[in-house]
Amino acid sequence: MAQEDLFKKLVAHCKEYGYVFPSSEIYDGFAAVYDYGQYGVELKNNIKKYWWDSMVLLHENIVGLDSAIFMHPTTWKASGHLDAFNDPLIDNRDSKKRYRADELIEEQLEKYEGKITREAEKARKRFGDAFDEQMFLDTNPRVLAIREKYDALHDRFVKALNETDLKELGQIIADEEIACPLSGSKNWTEVRQFNLMFSTELGSTAENTSRIYLRPETAQGIFVNYLNVQKSGRMKIPFGIAQVGKAFRNEIVARQFIFRMREFEQMEMQFFVPPGTELEWFEYWKSVRIKWFRTLGFGDDKYRFHDHEKLAHYANAASDIEYLFPFGFKEVEGIHSRTDYDLGRHQEFSGKKIQYYDQETGKSYVPYVVETSIGLDRTFLHVISAAYHEEDLIKEDGSSDSRVVMKLPPFLAPIKLAVFPLTRKDGLPEKARTIVEELRFDFNCQYEEKDSIGRRYRRQDAIGTPYCITVDHQTLKDDTVTVRYRDSMEQDRVQITELKQIIKDKVDISNLLKQL
Secondary structure, three states: OOHHHHHHHHHHHHHHOOOEEEOOHHHOOOOOOEEEOHHHHHHHHHHHHHHHHHHHHOOOOEEEEOOOOEOOOHHHHHHOHHHHOEEEEEEEOOOOOEEEHHHHHHHHHHHHHHHHHHHHHHHHHHHHHHOOHHHHHHHOHHHHHHHHHHHHHHHHHHHHHHOOOHHHHHHHHHHOOOOOOOOOOOOEOOOEEEEOOOEEEEEEEOOEEEEEEEOOOOHHHHHOOHHHHHHHOOOOOOEEEEEEEEEEOOOOOOOOOOOOOOEEEEEEEEEEEOOOOHHHHHHHHHHHHHHHHHOOOOOHHHEEEEEOOOOOOOOOEEEEEEEEEOOEEEEEEEEEEEEOHHHHHHHHHHOOOOOEEEOOOOEEEOOEEEEEEEEHHHHHHHHHHHHEEEEEEEOOOOOEEEEEEEOOOOOOOOOOEEEEEOOOOOOHHHHHHHHHHHHOOOOOEEEOOOOOHHHHHHHHHHHOOOEEEEEOHHHHHHOEEEEEEOOOOOEEEEEHHHHHHHHHHHHOHHHHHOOO
16 A cells, blocks of 8 residues: 555544544644544553653652743744744645745655665565675766766755855756646746744733743743742753643644644753763764654564755754654654753843852852753654554454554553443443443543444554453453454453552563653
């Protein structure tokens, strides 16, 4: 199945099974805004907990914060967002669609890389075990010609980005004959800057209002509270402040479902370090954060680092962790060495001293900052993309069947177990209800009695429930139940008194945290 078709099925599955709904759908929806359904909100909260515990619970020098969305407007002048928080916008005159110019060029670079990969794959099939891939890449004329085009485009692109040369970005698109992905048209407008911040007005009357901004990131709430946290918590550098919260960006192109939205949620940690040590900590947090993803068990090869060609105005090093989505490798988290830019600017604009006094050296300084910034919605999409599976099955009688199953890590699954009475009579529903009431204090449980047992299994597979408990007539005799495992579909007969420990051993998040 084509990856594009698979992704469409995933989006439809999310709506059908209560994960994600289009916002305001009864009014025909609202572009690039989504609501999380009854199972989506549970999965989202479980991802938050995994991140929060990995940061705050496992590090005694990292504490939490929840800052306000509304901030003093000077905050955004000091941070540079009012002047520099822009994307290069370009419109196609024929399709009337709007794109980011830099992303169109990045996709062209990816096409060149794809051509090289395909050449290597063809050669591997031709030469078999004798194939030396590196020698082929270094000597094959076709590959060298493609590589030359890639390098020339790459160097030109990086130069244009670093110089914010919008005219050159437009010329690159023209020279490369990049077409609109929708219409195939090459009839483009000029490239222009587009500020991503939403503004609104704050005040009790129309005559007494001031312009404020919805925060485009949660980091500034941490920076302006740096001294409050450091002093009240008696924190010693190095230390970190973690936060989960909503942010808002008026994206030029909001697309690929919940991957790029205008209202989204971030999980950020700002780590304050002595000047001169920031690049060591940058490498440290890169290794810590990619391990966090790989511990989920979706495959180490599905993740990679992508170092930034153009650094943000505040950074001296930056790298993204990318995941292989159905639509290609895309960013899920950024690790940035932000230097002392943010605290220094807030010190300048507020007129207040924002420094750290080091008792060991007797010196004061503005700390440097290493940031880990992860998009919660993108992480959600990455998890459900990895978990979604369509399987063809062979029944015991030799006939074929199929199922859609969400192979979510058990500790992330919205529902940990579902309890079914085999029939709706003979006291089985009452017995099943008793089991649910005993276990609901430890796990998110679901009781279901409608439809055949097979259909109930399939529904829980589609939700991602790792364990199904079936209560039958034997249960009434010896207090045993059948436990059915989602991934393998195998079944065990166990005592009801053993259920809590069996499930706890599999879904307890502490087992995962111990691997970090």
